Amino acid sequence: MAIRVLVNGAKGRMGAQTVLAVSRDAALELADQCDLGDDLAARIAASRARVVVDFTAPAAAYPNATAIIQAGAHPVIGTTGFTAEQIQALQALCRERRLGGVIAPNFALGAILMMRFAAEAARWLPHVEIIEIHHDGKAEAPSGTAIKTAEMIQAARSSAPRPQVESRELVPGARGTRAYPVPIHSVRLPGHVAHQEVILGGQGESLRIRHDTIGRECFMPGVLLAIKRVPDLHELVYGLEHLL
Amino acid sequence: MAIRVLVNGAKGRMGAQTVLAVSRDAALELADQCDLGDDLAARIAASRARVVVDFTAPAAAYPNATAIIQAGAHPVIGTTGFTAEQIQALQALCRERRLGGVIAPNFALGAILMMRFAAEAARWLPHVEIIEIHHDGKAEAPSGTAIKTAEMIQAARSSAPRPQVESRELVPGARGTRAYPVPIHSVRLPGHVAHQEVILGGQGESLRIRHDTIGRECFMPGVLLAIKRVPDLHELVYGLEHLL
Amino acid sequence: MAIRVLVNGAKGRMGAQTVLAVSRDAALELADQCDLGDDLAARIAASRARVVVDFTAPAAAYPNATAIIQAGAHPVIGTTGFTAEQIQALQALCRERRLGGVIAPNFALGAILMMRFAAEAARWLPHVEIIEIHHDGKAEAPSGTAIKTAEMIQAARSSAPRPQVESRELVPGARGTRAYPVPIHSVRLPGHVAHQEVILGGQGESLRIRHDTIGRECFMPGVLLAIKRVPDLHELVYGLEHLL
Amino acid sequence: MAIRVLVNGAKGRMGAQTVLAVSRDAALELADQCDLGDDLAARIAASRARVVVDFTAPAAAYPNATAIIQAGAHPVIGTTGFTAEQIQALQALCRERRLGGVIAPNFALGAILMMRFAAEAARWLPHVEIIEIHHDGKAEAPSGTAIKTAEMIQAARSSAPRPQVESRELVPGARGTRAYPVPIHSVRLPGHVAHQEVILGGQGESLRIRHDTIGRECFMPGVLLAIKRVPDLHELVYGLEHLL
Numbered sequence: 001m002a003i004r005v006l007v008n009g010a011k012g013r014m015g016a017q018t019v020l021a022v023s024r025d026a027a028l029e030l031a032d033q034c035d036l037g038d039d040l041a042a043r044i045a046a047s048r049a050r051v052v053v054d055f056t057a058p059a060a061a062y063p064n065a066t067a068i069i070q071a072g073a074h075p076v077i078g079t080t081g082f083t084a085e086q087i088q089a090l091q092a093l094c095r096e097r098r099l100g101g102v103i104a105p106n107f108a109l110g111a112i113l114m115m116r117f118a119a120e121a122a123r124w125l126p127h128v129e130i131i132e133i134h135h136d137g138k139a140e141a142p143s144g145t146a147i148k149t150a151e152m153i154q155a156a157r158s159s160a161p162r163p164q165v166e167s168r169e170l171v172p173g174a175r176g177t178r179a180y181p182v183p184i185h186s187v188r189l190p191g192h193v194a195h196q197e198v199i200l201g202g203q204g205e206s207l208r209i210r211h212d213t214i215g216r217e218c219f220m221p222g223v224l225l226a227i228k229r230v231p232d233l234h235e236l237v238y239g240l241e242h243l244l
Numbered sequence: 245m246a247i248r249v250l251v252n253g254a255k256g257r258m259g260a261q262t263v264l265a266v267s268r269d270a271a272l273e274l275a276d277q278c279d280l281g282d283d284l285a286a287r288i289a290a291s292r293a294r295v296v297v298d299f300t301a302p303a304a305a306y307p308n309a310t311a312i313i314q315a316g317a318h319p320v321i322g323t324t325g326f327t328a329e330q331i332q333a334l335q336a337l338c339r340e341r342r343l344g345g346v347i348a349p350n351f352a353l354g355a356i357l358m359m360r361f362a363a364e365a366a367r368w369l370p371h372v373e374i375i376e377i378h379h380d381g382k383a384e385a386p387s388g389t390a391i392k393t394a395e396m397i398q399a400a401r402s403s404a405p406r407p408q409v410e411s412r413e414l415v416p417g418a419r420g421t422r423a424y425p426v427p428i429h430s431v432r433l434p435g436h437v438a439h440q441e442v443i444l445g446g447q448g449e450s451l452r453i454r455h456d457t458i459g460r461e462c463f464m465p466g467v468l469l470a471i472k473r474v475p476d477l478h479e480l481v482y483g484l485e486h487l488l
Numbered sequence: 489m490a491i492r493v494l495v496n497g498a499k500g501r502m503g504a505q506t507v508l509a510v511s512r513d514a515a516l517e518l519a520d521q522c523d524l525g526d527d528l529a530a531r532i533a534a535s536r537a538r539v540v541v542d543f544t545a546p547a548a549a550y551p552n553a554t555a556i557i558q559a560g561a562h563p564v565i566g567t568t569g570f571t572a573e574q575i576q577a578l579q580a581l582c583r584e585r586r587l588g589g590v591i592a593p594n595f596a597l598g599a600i601l602m603m604r605f606a607a608e609a610a611r612w613l614p615h616v617e618i619i620e621i622h623h624d625g626k627a628e629a630p631s632g633t634a635i636k637t638a639e640m641i642q643a644a645r646s647s648a649p650r651p652q653v654e655s656r657e658l659v660p661g662a663r664g665t666r667a668y669p670v671p672i673h674s675v676r677l678p679g680h681v682a683h684q685e686v687i688l689g690g691q692g693e694s695l696r697i698r699h700d701t702i703g704r705e706c707f708m709p710g711v712l713l714a715i716k717r718v719p720d721l722h723e724l725v726y727g728l729e730h731l732l
Numbered sequence: 733m734a735i736r737v738l739v740n741g742a743k744g745r746m747g748a749q750t751v752l753a754v755s756r757d758a759a760l761e762l763a764d765q766c767d768l769g770d771d772l773a774a775r776i777a778a779s780r781a782r783v784v785v786d787f788t789a790p791a792a793a794y795p796n797a798t799a800i801i802q803a804g805a806h807p808v809i810g811t812t813g814f815t816a817e818q819i820q821a822l823q824a825l826c827r828e829r830r831l832g833g834v835i836a837p838n839f840a841l842g843a844i845l846m847m848r849f850a851a852e853a854a855r856w857l858p859h860v861e862i863i864e865i866h867h868d869g870k871a872e873a874p875s876g877t878a879i880k881t882a883e884m885i886q887a888a889r890s891s892a893p894r895p896q897v898e899s900r901e902l903v904p905g906a907r908g909t910r911a912y913p914v915p916i917h918s919v920r921l922p923g924h925v926a927h928q929e930v931i932l933g934g935q936g937e938s939l940r941i942r943h944d945t946i947g948r949e950c951f952m953p954g955v956l957l958a959i960k961r962v963p964d965l966h967e968l969v970y971g972l973e974h975l976l
Contacts (some may be wrong), residue, residue, distance in 0.1 A: 018819070109368045110444070110451040110679075117361045117453070124353045124488060131863060136895035137881045141906040163868035163958050171911045173916040174873040177903045186906045187861045187919035188899050189933030191598075200354070201868070201921030204462030207354040209361070210452040214681060214702050218448030221368075230501060242370060348539040354923075373675045375619060380651035380689070385662040407624035411676050418629040418674040423659045429673035431617045433689030435842075437946060445624070445677030453705045458925060458946050483547050597856045598932070598939040605849045605941070611840045612976060688842070692950030695842040696942040697849070706936030732856060 004031035005227055006049035006073070008064060009056035011035050013216060014078060018053050021220045027228060030032040036060060051227050054079055060183055062086050069093045074230040078223065089196040091236045100233025104240040106145065107222030111196075111240050114177070114211040115149050118198040119156040121207055125200035126161040129176065133187040133195040141186035142177065145196055150182040153198075249273035249471055250293035250317070252308060253300035255279050257460060258322060262297050266466045267320050274469060284308060288315040295471050298323055306330050309347070313337045318474040319345040320467065335480045344477025348484040350389065351466030355440075356439040356485050359393050362442040363400040366449055369444035370405045373420065377431040377439040385430035386421065389440055394426040397442075489517035492519035493715055494537035494553060494561070499523050501567060501704060506541050509708045514522045516715060524548060532559040539715050542567055550574050553591070554652040557581045562718040563589040566711065588721025592728040594633065595710030599684075600729050602699040603637050606686040607644040609695055613688035614649045616641055617664065621675040630673035631667065633684055638670040641686075736763035737959055738781035738805070740796060741788035743767050745948060748811060750785050752941050753952045760959060772796060776803040786811055794818050797835070801825045806962040807833040808955065826969045832965025836972040838877065839954030843928075846943040847881045850930040851888040853939055857932035858893045860885050861908065865919040865927040873918035874909065877928055880936045882914040885930075 005022050009015035012035035022028045032047035034040065036056055044067075045051060052068045054061065058081030067092065068075040082090075082103060094101050106112065120129050132146040154160070160181035169175055176183035197210040222240050229243050237243070253259035254277035266272045276291035278284065280300055288296060288311075296312045298305065302325030304351050312319040313334065326334075326347060338345050350356065366372050376390040398404070404425035413419055418426035442453040466484050473487050481487070493510050497503035498521035510516045520535035522528065532540060532555075540556045548571030552576055556563040557578065570578075570591065586681050594600065610616050620634040642648070645680065645701035649679050657663055664671035685698040710728050725731070737754050741747035742765035754760045766772065768788055771974065776784060777797075784800045790813030800807040801822065814822075814835060826833050838844065854860050856932055864878040873927035886892070892913035908915035929942040954972050961975050969975070 069317040071443075108449050110365075110446055110449040113361075113365050113368065113451055117357075118366075120353075121357050121361075124357065127868065127921050127923075129921060131917065131919070133931070136859065136899075137897050138779040139897050139900060141899045141901055142903065143589065147902075163920055164922070165869050165871050165891045167868075167873045167918070168871060168875055169918075170879075171874065171909045171916070173903065173905045173907065173909045173911075174916060175920070176917060179903045179905075183919070184903070184906060185863065185908060185919065186899070187863070187915070187917065187931060188895055188907070189859050189861060189931060190896070190936065191700075191706070191859075191933035191936060199865070199919060199921060201923035202462065203353055203465050204459040204923060205352050205354040205455065206921065206923040207357055208452070208454040210454070212452075212679075212681065213448065213449045218446065218679070221447050222358045233963065254630070257553075277536045281662055296855065310497070371624065371677050373677060375673065375675070377687070380615065380655075381653050382655060383653050385655045385657055386659065398975075409625050409627050410677070411624075411629045411674070412627060413629055413674075414635075415630065415667045415672070417661045417663065417665045417667075418672055419661065419676070420673060421661045421666065423661075427675070428659070428662055429664060429675065430655070430657075431618065431619070431673065431686060431687060431692065432651055432663070433615050433617060434652070434952070435615075435689035435692060435694040435944075435946065443675060443677060445679035448679060450677065450679040459584075462923070596937055598853075598934055598937040601849075601853050601856065601939055603847075605853075609842075609845050609849075612845065690842055690950065691953050692947040693840050693842040693943065693945045695845055696940070696944075698940040698942070699937065700940075701937045703936040706934065709935050 002027055002029040003227060003231065004029050004048055004050045005235050006031050006047050006052045006055045007032065007033045008040060008052060009035060012055055013218065014055040017216065018055065018222055018223055021224055024236045025224060039070050040064060041067045044068065047072055051076055051230055052229065053223065065090050069097065069099060069101065073100060076230055077103045077224045078107055080105050087238055094236035098234045101181050101236035102226040102230050102231045103236065103238050104226065107219040107240055108213060110211045112146060112244060114198065115152055115194065116241055117209050118149055119152040120158045121200050122153040125202040125207060126157045127201045128185045129185065129199050131185045131187065131197045133189065133192050135192050136190050137190045141188065142184040149198060150180045150184060153182050159185055185232060206243050246271055246273040247471060247475065248292055248294045249294045250275050250288060250300045251277045252284060252296060253279060256299055257464065261460065262299065263462055263465055265468055269468060272310035280304060285311045285315050286398050288312065288317050293317055295320055295474055297467065301368040309334050311342060313341065313345065318343060320470045320474055321328050321347045322351055323450045324349050331482055338480035342478045344474045346470040346472065347480065347482050349462040351484055352457060353466050355389060356488060358440065358442065358453050359396055360485055361453050362393055363396040364471050365444050366401045367398040369446040369451055370401045371445045373427045373429065373443050375429045375431065375441045375443065377433065377436050379436050380432045382432060383479050385432065386428040390428045391440060394424045394428060397426050404450065405440065490515055491539055491715060491719065492517050492535065492537045494519050494532060494535050494540045495521045496528060496540060496542045497523060498628060500543050502543040502707065505704065505708055506543065506711055509712055513712060528552060529555045529559050532556065533559050539559055539564055539718055542713065542717065553578050554581065556586065557587060557589065562587060563620045564714045564718055565591045566595060568593050575726055577661040582724035586722045588718045589724035590714040590718050591724065591726050592714065595707040595728055596701060597710050598699045599633060599732060602684065602686065602697050603640050605697050606637055607640040607643055609688050610641040610645050613690040613695055614645045614687045616688050617671045619675065619685045621677065621680050623680050624676045624678050626676060629676065630672040633673045638668045638672060641670050734759055734761040735959065735963065736761050736780055736786045737781050738763050738776060739765045739766060740772060740784060740786045744787055746787040746951065747950065749952055750955055751785065753956055757956060768792060772792040772801055773799045776805050781805055783962055784810055785955065785959065788856065798820050798825065801833065802832060805884050806831060808958045808962055809835045810839060812837050819970055826850045826968035830966045832962045833968035834958040834962050835957065835968065835970050839951040839972055840945060841954050842943045843877060844976060846928065846930065847884055847971055849941050850881055853932050854885040854889045857934040858889045858941055859933045861915045861917065861931050863917045863919065863929045865924050867924050868920045868922050870920060873920065874916040878916045881930060882912045882916060885914050901945065
């Protein structure tokens with residue numbers, strides 16, 4: 001039987017795509033769609049939705065997530081901006097009800113795999129640097145994905161390896177970020193969307209793991225995966241990697 | 245206490261490098277080195293070697309492996325050309341004695357990781373092609389690594405996905421190998437050593453896993469890893485991936 | 489004074505983009521737009537257009553081009569499918585009137601540069617192979633750009649160099665196309681648009697020239713360049729490369 | 733008739749390779765080889781060398797070059813460290829005698845082509861960044877080649893283009909060097925030799941020009957080219973690009 005899905009934030013870019021993707025998937029049924037301003041709890045109850053996808057605004061994400069869980073539906077939340085405390089509170093709420101849920105800052109399967117492989121490879125090839133390339137309309141550098149990848153690499157390696165020679169910068173910035181033990185180099189150029197390459201160097205060999213996106217449609221397979229898997233979970237997981 | 249190591253095939257390129265690498269590693273002790281023509285069993289006994297590394301010729305590999313196991317030493321064998329039956333026979337021999345051993349067709353850590361990641365990623369992004377580039381002195385195409393990668397990908401995916409449109413070759417060979425469900429494209433050019441890129445395409449995104457080698461020294465970390473781990477194994481494993 | 493431009497085929501994807509791009513460019517003025525079925529000659533006369541851009545259907549391209557030239561306007565034609573004879577006839581027509589014109593099968597500046605650089609580099613590094621990657625909805629392989637690149641490379645090199653060893657295909661297709669002296673490898677995967685990499689190998693070094701497109705907007709800078717340059721030409725050129 | 737060549741600095745790595753390469757080339761004849769401490773002028777006279785290749789130390793380069801020119805031989809000099817004044821003085825000396833000569837800081841054909849193509853492409857695609865990767869034994873960043881490439885790009889573009897949004901660094905160094913209008917990102921990792929990629933971004937497209945070296949043998953084709961062309965020159969050129 002098809003899983004009944006309510007999409008909250010249906011007029012936003014991600015929400016609209018989710019409505020379309022759910023409608024086209026034979027295993028899913030679009031129970032309802034709503035937006036900021038609608039009474040979410042009432043709509044969940046009326047639509048008998050089993051899973052509620054939320055792509056709204058950071059400020060609304062926490063009350064929405066609480067409302068979804070209290071209504072007994074499974075939350076699949078792509079809105080970003082949760083604090084660690086909020087995530088823990090929502091996890092506690094789900095645990096009480098033995099209710100599965102997913103909060104994911106990134107639904108691109110390829111990006112999740114890139115980060116996982118980078119961390120795993122760094123255990124064996126600990127010399128690593130990250131190059132991320134985004135369009136020239138992106139306001140900040142490095143990207144959140146690059147920072148998260150660096151943290152995952154650092155957690156996987158016992159310690160940052162020493163280079164043969166500590167290189168001296170003739171010009172500040174040449175060697176990328178020095179704040180993390182994994183240098184990050186951020187390129188900003190038109191003609192690009194979102195790209196990241198992790199380069200690992202070993203003795204006489206190197207390994208590169210590269211992820212390229214060409215459009216927002218890259219998030220839908222991950223969103224659909226989360227919707228289909230969340231009914232079988234018994235806790236709230238943070239990060240799509242827990243489903244792969 | 246340092247592990248006593250005997251290197252067989254010490255005059256060959258790989259053997260000579262192994263002698264050097266073992267000598268330089270404080271956790272290992274070079275117990276002896278020998279070559280085709282020497283009495284391997286006698287040398288193992290005399291040197292009290294705990295691990296015997298064999299980089300000799302395909303024809304010698306099987307009798308050498310047998311001799312090593314019968315002498316009670318742990319074999320670490322990089323010579324290629326074993327039949328499936330020979331490997332099974334050696335595994336049975338090791339099992340009887342609860343003796344750990346390693347036979348590995350490829351000791352490059354990065355290559356092993358590339359193959360593993362390619363197979364794992366193909367479960368989620370099943371549209372895959374392989375590009376391998378080697379120097380123009382390589383006699384055959386595709387490379388053994390490419391064929392093995394294709395087999396691992398095919399085993400990991402439940403089935404080969406259908407393309408949106410079945411592309412028509414205007415010229416034979418354009419679409420690479422058609423024999424496997426994973427197309428392989430082999431490039432042969434000077435200025436290269438051994439390189440492979442696995443490209444996985446999904447909806448709006450792609451993932452690339454690339455391995456580059458610049459010299460034979462890339463095998464040594466894997467050889468040293470096998471030497472250090474093999475005393476703790478209780479069976480003969482085929483493939484360095486079992487140690488990662 | 490702004491150049492008056494008429495866009496023919498304004499309802500098609502490329503035509504519609506051209507209308508928009510011309511409207512936004514202060515140096516150009518959109519004099520008129522029309523489509524198949526309209527009386528092109530009359531519209532040119534009425535609009536006093538100095539340049540006419542044509543993005544219609546292959547069957548209409550030749551009569552349209554003739555009409556534009558006879559009306560005394562500068563043609564900028566992106567429609568493909570001209571025969572060599574048709575191009576020569578149009579060039580003769582333009583020569584008579586000392587009228588500049590541009591017919592270009594590809595308006596992407598980066599693609600034009602890639603082909604030029606590949607040909608130039610092949611004079612010095614004659615060992616070359618081409619990898620082209622397109623989405624899995626593309627019906628044929630290799631791409632027209634790859635074939636044209638191979639022809640330009642072959643014309644630039646005096647002769648195809650011999651590899652150190654003639655590699656043997658274990659499986660047909662491994663070595664790509666064998667019909668041209670420049671092997672082409674065509675990859676077809678979702679998550680891609682249109683990409684090409686030319687790899688040149690030399691002694692101890694390699695050079696790669698890679699072009700990636702992420703959308704049709706990549707053609708507009710070339711279209712605008714042609715519109716602005718064509719009034720200063722005194723002949724009909726085939727290929728945007730003549731303007732770079 | 734074969735060109736008689738004297739190699740100065742024959743015991744150094746580059747000199748030794750040059751001796752070998754000259755010996756193997758049927759169009760050249762190794763007239764003599766010498767090193768620091770030998771009387772270069774006397775050796776040139778005695779050997780009747782027409783071309784003198786110099787790969788010695790920076791301190792010796794200028795007096796050597798002067799001696800070669802005064803002896804009436806054609807200098808081909810790969811030693812680095814000349815000041816602009818020294819180069820001008822040597823050029824004046826050659827001009828007086830209408831004697832051809834070559835001083836080149838880099839003899840890798842692929843590197844020369846990469847820099848030329850990068851500069852030419854930047855005229856059309858002015859948004860550019862440079863990524864250079866070297867082994868982790870390199871003491872300084874950025875590499876000399878990267879700095880030279882940035883200068884050539886800047887000279888070719890009329891001005892540095894403005895990004896859509898000026899990106900803010902969350903961590904210093906993220907955006908590479910900010911001193912030049914062309915950002916440079918220097919990666920230092922084992923498993924690499926010397927690599928550089930120039931990435932140019934346009935509207936909906938990008939162009940990448942990448943050069944990879946795997947060993948010092950990459951310089952020999954450029955050295956041989958210089959030796960064969962220098963007798964036909966009538967001035968001293970700085971940079972191998974003048975011969976391509």
